[in-house]
Amino acid sequence: MATQKQLIDDALSSGSFPGLPQGHFIDGAYSAAASGRVMNSLDPGRGEAFAEFACGDAADVDAAVTSARRAFEAVWRDTPAVERGRILYRAAALIREQAASLAVVECLDSGKPIGEAQGDVQGAARAFEYYAGACDKLQGDTFPLGPAYLGYSLHEPVGVAAQIIPWNFPISTAARGIAPALAAGCAVVAKPAEQTPFTALRLAEILLEAGLPAGVCNVVTGTGADAGAPLAAHGEVDHITFTGSVASGTAVMKAAADNVTRVVLELGGKSPVVVLGDCDREAALDGVMGAIFENAGQICSAGSRLIVERSLHDGFVEELCRRAEKLTLGHGLRNPQLGPVNSAEQLARISGFMERARERGVEVATGGAETADPQTGKGWFFQPTIVGVPGRDDELVQEEIFGPVLTVQVAEDADHALALANDSQYALVAGIYTGSFTLAHRLAQRLDAGQVYINEYFAGGIEVPFGGNKKSGFGREKGLEGLLSYCRTKSVAARI
Numbered sequence: 398m399a400t401q402k403q404l405i406d407d408a409l410s411s412g413s414f415p416g417l418p419q420g421h422f423i424d425g426a427y428s429a430a431a432s433g434r435v436m437n438s439l440d441p442g443r444g445e446a447f448a449e450f451a452c453g454d455a456a457d458v459d460a461a462v463t464s465a466r467r468a469f470e471a472v473w474r475d476t477p478a479v480e481r482g483r484i485l486y487r488a489a490a491l492i493r494e495q496a497a498s499l500a501v502v503e504c505l506d507s508g509k510p511i512g513e514a515q516g517d518v519q520g521a522a523r524a525f526e527y528y529a530g531a532c533d534k535l536q537g538d539t540f541p542l543g544p545a546y547l548g549y550s551l552h553e554p555v556g557v558a559a560q561i562i563p564w565n566f567p568i569s570t571a572a573r574g575i576a577p578a579l580a581a582g583c584a585v586v587a588k589p590a591e592q593t594p595f596t597a598l599r600l601a602e603i604l605l606e607a608g609l610p611a612g613v614c615n616v617v618t619g620t621g622a623d624a625g626a627p628l629a630a631h632g633e634v635d636h637i638t639f640t641g642s643v644a645s646g647t648a649v650m651k652a653a654a655d656n657v658t659r660v661v662l663e664l665g666g667k668s669p670v671v672v673l674g675d676c677d678r679e680a681a682l683d684g685v686m687g688a689i690f691e692n693a694g695q696i697c698s699a700g701s702r703l704i705v706e707r708s709l710h711d712g713f714v715e716e717l718c719r720r721a722e723k724l725t726l727g728h729g730l731r732n733p734q735l736g737p738v739n740s741a742e743q744l745a746r747i748s749g750f751m752e753r754a755r756e757r758g759v760e761v762a763t764g765g766a767e768t769a770d771p772q773t774g775k776g777w778f779f780q781p782t783i784v785g786v787p788g789r790d791d792e793l794v795q796e797e798i799f800g801p802v803l804t805v806q807v808a809e810d811a812d813h814a815l816a817l818a819n820d821s822q823y824a825l826v827a828g829i830y831t832g833s834f835t836l837a838h839r840l841a842q843r844l845d846a847g848q849v850y851i852n853e854y855f856a857g858g859i860e861v862p863f864g865g866n867k868k869s870g871f872g873r874e875k876g877l878e879g880l881l882s883y884c885r886t887k888s889v890a891a892r893i
């Protein structure tokens with residue numbers, strides 16, 4: 398097997414990757430789109446096409462859902478939990494065996510630095526391992542109805558679970574949805590983002606190799622309009638997990654409503670990082686840098702609003718700017734500290750925010766412009782950017798930019814910081830840096846967020862439920878709560 402270094406060197410010199418999946422993955426095999434159409438996948442580090450994939454539509458979605466329904470009813474829902482667990486464990490092991498090539502494919506498709514892609518692949522393996530262990534612990538309750546009755550509950554699989562996946566964390570979002578769905582006994586139809594189709598396809602192939610029966614996990618590629626919308630509207634889909642923008646999530650929820658299909662929505666964020674005067678300054682500096690510049694800020698839970706106590710503000714922001722200016726930029730395969738953004742559209746969107754900010758007279762502390770890979774002059778890059786914010790209603794503070802742009806607000810004290818932090822239409826995550834245990838947990842109680850990170854941004858793992866409040870969505874993925882969203886409770890009460 399080729400080493401990671403060989404794979405990276407070959408991909409850098411050839412601009413592509415051999416043996417990429419061809420077609421949708423339906424009923425255990427690759428198949429071309431019914432229409433015969435294909436689309437290009439683009440390498441953000443170069444801004445050029447590197448491969449083609451199937452451009453699916455309603456006919457392909459219907460074939461995948463039909464396959465999933467058949468496999469669910471014929472095999473998977475009755476496969477013993479312990480056997481489901483063994484298959485998921487084997488999948489985790491195979492992901493780890495193939496980690497080097499998966500990471501290179503993820504890097505080419507998404508643009509992210511290879512080190513981050515490697516972390517995501519390990520995270521995907523971990524998701525399968527975690528839910529493998531949960532399969533045979535999914536047990537119901539008994540109800541105390543008295544001696545003349547027997548009452549108990551069953552966690553039944555919901556049925557066919559659709560996964561609509563974004564481009565910023567392709568393999569990890571696919572894994573965190575597919576693994577619990579399979580663990581619960583559901584069959585899956587996944588629709589990766591049109592910018593990043595390949596690792597979801599590879600995952601479906603790995604699951605087949607691990608022993609998953611054909612048809613239990615299907616993947617249809619294509620655009621949101623052509624393939625995502627018919628999947629969300631399909632009458633034979635019983636559950637939809639959607640991760641993406643508020644606008645697309647709203648469309649998915651409306652389509653689901655027509656069939657009374659359940660949905661879990663993980664949408665946008667504009668997450669605050671509250672840094673108080675008594676914090677460990679180094680830890681806070683590292684945390685704030687990672688919170689906004691990891692994956693070039695293209696993370697729904699990115700810490701994009703720094704709220705820093707006045708006593709710490711001046712030197713702290715200066716140091717952040719100094720560090721931001723020193724970040725290395727480049728093609729993801731060269732493992733820079735900051736990779737490209739995912740698409741030309743995304744780059745234009747970020748630039749639009751900064752151009753409008755300049756027109757309003759907003760002062761940019763550092764960055765604020767498009768740039769390119771210094772080695773090749775190519776790719777869709779945006780400078781690491783820090784902006785002191787004029788007012789809490791400014792669009793830079795209120796809108797999700799989804800790029801390497803950090804806004805800075807100054808708080809007089811912890812209560813003021815809390816008020817600023819909660820002043821958002823989004824409520825996905827919130828970070829706190831403080832040396833006070835009591836204050837940290839008091840703030841954690843009052844922050845409006847699905848999850849709170851204390852003294853380490855992005856703390857936690859697959860064990861910890863994840864999801865949002867307000868316009869960040871509802872429902873929880875990850876953890877045992879994520880598993881339960883693929884189950885429906887059946888209560889049985891009998892007179893005996």
Ligand code: ADP
Nearest residue numbers: 562563589590620621625626629641642645648
């Ligand atoms: P972004 O705007 O950041 O590209 P989207 O929310 O549009 O994010 O995309 C997330 C996922 O949702 C992608 O797989 C995309 O193809 C899909 N998608 C987009 N629009 C719809 C829709 N109307 N119905 C179903 N899926 C959609």
